Amino acid sequence: MPPEAAPRAPFGERLAAVRAARGSLCVGIDPHPALLAAWGLEDSPAGLERFSLAVLDAVGPVSAALKPQVALYERHGARGLAVLETLLSRARDAGVLTIADAKRGDIGSTMQAYADAWLGEDRPLAADAVTLNPYLGFESLRPAIDLARETGRGVFVLALTSNAEGQLVQHVGGDSSVARSIAHAAAAENRRAGGAGHVGLVVGATIGDAAHRLGLDLAALNGPILAPGVGAQGAGTAELRAAFGDALPFVLPTSSRAILAAGPGAAELRAAAERTRDELA
């Protein structure tokens, strides 16, 4: 009989512990072709691997989590996904939390397979958490929400995205907006599960009145808020404060391009991450 894997603590607890030790910044790994070129790397699986592992080594120890953007690995096909597998497994070995930015969402039966792929025990692409798209309805995400809880992993559900186009879908309807219904459903889920919540939200740091728009005391979410939009999309400390106010302790500010542009030097990359983290703290 193979030895039983040690039980993993709930995602909310693991995230809280790492935030206490390393701060709250989440660094996105977005290996765009232009960034690879700026680092002197080929736009190939080999270039992708050197980039990804360099970011892990330089920035992992000073970040709450790393968030690889899955599309930028998928565009290299099977060999790109193999690089993502390597990155996720090296991060696991190094004790660095990962959030796969895959933005998955489908009807329940298919969602089960997405859940298994990104959150399933011993799956090659399993991360500590995955981003989910609730456009097919919050409940369609059930297989991922349940599997995350069972395996000590997490999900981040899109609520108010940082791009302007999102407003036409997410903000419409006032008190009954899509974003509000997602935020309330996530809070209810975390209440039911108890403890530190495993269902987080994605709320752009660029959405000035986010807390108000969600119609929720964000502390009552009892879960983490991933806030992309820091740096390249223009958000900084003032924008985060405007968007989240008293809920800032629950927020994981997220930045990709602005930090990655400091590479390829490991010292420069780490310094950029530390500076951003400390400015936003």
Ligand SMILES: O=C(O)c1cc(=O)[nH]c(=O)n1[C@@H]1O[C@H](COP(=O)(O)O)[C@@H](O)[C@H]1O
């Ligand atoms: O889920 C995300 O991470 C995300 C949500 C969102 O609302 N806006 C957003 O920009 N992102 C991601 O954040 C990354 C862009 O970060 P920057 O390079 O810092 O602008 C990309 O990988 C986006 O897919």
